[in-house]
Amino acid sequence: MAKRVTHNIKLNIPAGKGTPAPPVGPALGQAGINMMEFLKKFNEQTAPQMGFVMPVEITVYEDRSYAFKIKQPLTTDLIKRAAGIETGAHNPKTEKVGTLSRDQLRSIAKAKMPDFNTEDEEAAMRIVAGSARQMGVKVDW
Amino acid sequence: MSWIEVKASFDQSPEDWSPLIDLFVRHGCENTLQTDFPATILACVVEVPGARAEIEALSLELRAAGAREVLVGPYEEQDWEEAWKKFFKPRRVGKSFVVRPTWEEFDALPEDLVIVLDPGQAFGTGDHPTTRMCLALLEEAGIPGSDVLDLGCGSGILSIGSAMLGAKSVLAIDVDALAVEVTKANAALNKITLEVAVSDGIVEHQPPTSSHKPPAYDVVLSNIISAALIRFANDISRVVKPGGRWMVSGILNPNWLDVKKAAEKAGFKLEKRVEEDDWVAAIFLR
Numbered sequence: 001m002a003k004r005v006t007h008n009i010k011l012n013i014p015a016g017k018g019t020p021a022p023p024v025g026p027a028l029g030q031a032g033i034n035m036m037e038f039l040k041k042f043n044e045q046t047a048p049q050m051g052f053v054m055p056v057e058i059t060v061y062e063d064r065s066y067a068f069k070i071k072q073p074l075t076t077d078l079i080k081r082a083a084g085i086e087t088g089a090h091n092p093k094t095e096k097v098g099t100l101s102r103d104q105l106r107s108i109a110k111a112k113m114p115d116f117n118t119e120d121e122e123a124a125m126r127i128v129a130g131s132a133r134q135m136g137v138k139v140d141w
Numbered sequence: 142m143s144w145i146e147v148k149a150s151f152d153q154s155p156e157d158w159s160p161l162i163d164l165f166v167r168h169g170c171e172n173t174l175q176t177d178f179p180a181t182i183l184a185c186v187v188e189v190p191g192a193r194a195e196i197e198a199l200s201l202e203l204r205a206a207g208a209r210e211v212l213v214g215p216y217e218e219q220d221w222e223e224a225w226k227k228f229f230k231p232r233r234v235g236k237s238f239v240v241r242p243t244w245e246e247f248d249a250l251p252e253d254l255v256i257v258l259d260p261g262q263a264f265g266t267g268d269h270p271t272t273r274m275c276l277a278l279l280e281e282a283g284i285p286g287s288d289v290l291d292l293g294c295g296s297g298i299l300s301i302g303s304a305m306l307g308a309k310s311v312l313a314i315d316v317d318a319l320a321v322e323v324t325k326a327n328a329a330l331n332k333i334t335l336e337v338a339v340s341d342g343i344v345e346h347q348p349p350t351s352s353h354k355p356p357a358y359d360v361v362l363s364n365i366i367s368a369a370l371i372r373f374a375n376d377i378s379r380v381v382k383p384g385g386r387w388m389v390s391g392i393l394n395p396n397w398l399d400v401k402k403a404a405e406k407a408g409f410k411l412e413k414r415v416e417e418d419d420w421v422a423a424i425f426l427r
Contacts, residue, residue, distance in 0.1 A: 012162045012173045016366070022144055022185035022216055023174040034229075037269045040366075044393050047368040053166055055158070074166075075159035087167060088160075090202075116156065127156045134160040134206065 007031040007060035012074070015046035015054045031060040038068065045070060052077045055115070071115045075131045078108045089136025099138045105129060144216035147196055148183035149208040158182065161206060168199040185216050235277030238302060243330065254305045257330045258296055259323075274415050274422035275364045275390040276302050281413065282388050282424055284308050287359035290380065292373065297324030297335070299362045304333040308360075312336040359385045364422075367396035371403040378407035381427040386412070390422035397421045 009027050018024065018039040028035040038058070046054050052073035060066045072078070076088065083098030100108075109124035116124050129139045147170070154177045155161065161182055165173050170184035186192050200211040231247040233239050241247045243259045272295075279299060285307035291300040294313035297320075303311050313324050313335050321339045328335045361377050363370055370389050377387055387409055392400050394416065401411060401423075409425035416422075 010175045010177075012158075012175070014171045016368070017171075019172075021172060023146075023183055024172045027174050034269070040269060040271065040391065041393075044366045044391060044396070047366050050368075053162060053171060055162075074162055075157050076163035077159075088163060112157075131157045131160050135163065 003061040003063060003065070005059055006062050007058070009058040009060065010055065011058070012053050012055050013042060013046075015049035015052045015073075016043050017050070018042045018046075028058070031058075031066075032064045033058070033060060033066055038066070042068070042070070049073060072112050075108065075112055075128055076135055078111065079128070079132050079135065079137055082108060083132075083137050085137070088134075092134055092136035095136050096138050097136045099140060100129075100132055101140050105132070105139055143188045144185040145188055145192060145196060146183060146185050146212075146214055146216040147199060148181055148212045149200075149203045150210045150212075151180040151182075151207060152209055154178075154180040155207075161203070164199060164202050164206065168195050168202075170199075234273050235280050237280065238276050238305075240276070240298065254302070256298060256301050256305070258298060258301075258327055259330065270417040270420045271364055271391045271422065272298060274417055274420065275299055275362070275388065278388055278390075278413070278415060278422055278424060279303060279306065279362070282360050282362075282386050284360060287385075288312075288357060290314070290358045290361045292361060292363040292377070293365035293369070294324045294337070295320050295364070297327040297337075299364060300324060300335050300337075301328060301331050301333050303360075303362070304328075304335060305331075310336070312338070314338045314340040316341045358382065361385075361387045363388070364390040367392050367400050370400050374403040374407040374409075378409065378427065383427055385427045387425045387427065388422070389425065390420070392421040392423075394419045394421055 009031060011024055013024060020035045025035050028038055042056060054073060055071040056068055058066055058068040079100060082104040083100055085098040089095035089097045105125050105128055109121060109128045113124045116127055118124055132139050158175055162173050165184045170186060173182055173184045175182040186196060196213055200213060203211050229242045231239060231241040231245050237254045239247060239249055239253050239255045241255055241257050243257055249255045279302050284303050287308050289303045289308045289311045291313040294300050294315045297313055300311045300313040315321050318339050321337050325337050358380050359382055361381055381387055389400060404425045409427055412424045412426045414423040
């Protein structure tokens with residue numbers, strides 16, 4: 001019989017540098033997870049992506065066992081890397097800080113597709129383009 | 142330490158949370174927690190001078206990005222550390238060690254080496270395979286009479302274990318100042334004398350009982366992450382005496398071969414390897 005899920009926790013944690021500071025520690029502690037064990041595993045697995053913030057989804061079962069899935073880096077981090085910028089615009093409506101080509105857009109969309117819950121590349125590209133605009137990055141369609 | 146919570150609510154989950162998470166990161170909140178039903182994202186900020194202004198700017202940007210509501214308030218320290226402590230019980234590790242949390246009792250045998258521990262927010266409870274394997278391996282690492290360096294001491298569990306096994310000297314270092322404080326506190330709990338220091342490398346340190354230049358340690362212990370083991374392999378090789386040992390742990394199985402390769406390239410030979418739950422620990426001989 002499948003184990004009952006008691007918690008589903010979605011956190012965003014810097015790769016290789018997870019600590020139990022709130023809200024991470026409390027979210028894990030309240031679910032009964034040994035937070036240091038989880039963080040150690042997270043840090044070990046994400047060390048190669050150091051510099052990115054990694055979304056991670058943790059499923060906790062009734063017997064306190066858990067499974068976690070580390071997702072792709074934030075779309076915005078991938079956009080920054082592709083556009084060669086360090087940060088998004090403060091006022092994205094009026095300020096443009098960089099440009100993404102269609103190819104760059106496609107490759108980010110491809111990487112993020114499993115996280116977006118879509119198998120439609122065009123749909124994933126539209127999501128990435130939307131995120132780019134929100135940070136003041138122009139997209140060349 | 143007092144924390145301020147910033148929580149933004151949305152009418153529905155965005156297709157991509159990244160731009161919102163990025164706003165938090167830009168204002169210094171690298172850790173965020175989100176829920177889809179209801180659609181919320183929250184972070185906690187340490188109450189320091191300037192924090193309020195930063196939160197004010199973040200709130201404005203969150204509203205501009207479509208937040209229906211941004212709530213800022215004191216973070217309710219729920220009993221999260223306590224919730225987790227319930228599950229940390231005394232346990233036997235290896236042949237002679239017993240790891241006992243401060244808040245638990247244990248009927249030890251006369252020959253037991255009991256390490257009393259309050260891990261707080263540092264790594265190493267003896268509950269985790271990497272620490273457990275490392276502590277068990279410690280008994281085979283030739284610790285008695287040795288000068289020991291614990292690189293990445295965390296809770297101090299391996300340093301304390303080494304002192305109990307009869308190390309001549311133990312130097313415990315960690316990049317995390319909090320870990321160093323926890324190690325000091327745990328050493329005191331166990332009435333153990335350790336040299337403890339905050340450091341992100343090993344170069345400037347000398348074991349207190351050694352007057353000569355490196356190589357100076359009989360045993361180096363590193364229960365850290367593979368990337369750091371690989372990065373430190375050469376430095377460690379320089380400070381381990383010929384015939385001395387480097388004990389490594391914290392390695393996920395898929396990363397093991399890279400660690401082994403780096404160690405061998407730095408002049409170490411594999412002496413023993415153990416594995417549990419997809420984690421690997423090993424002893425290398427210099």
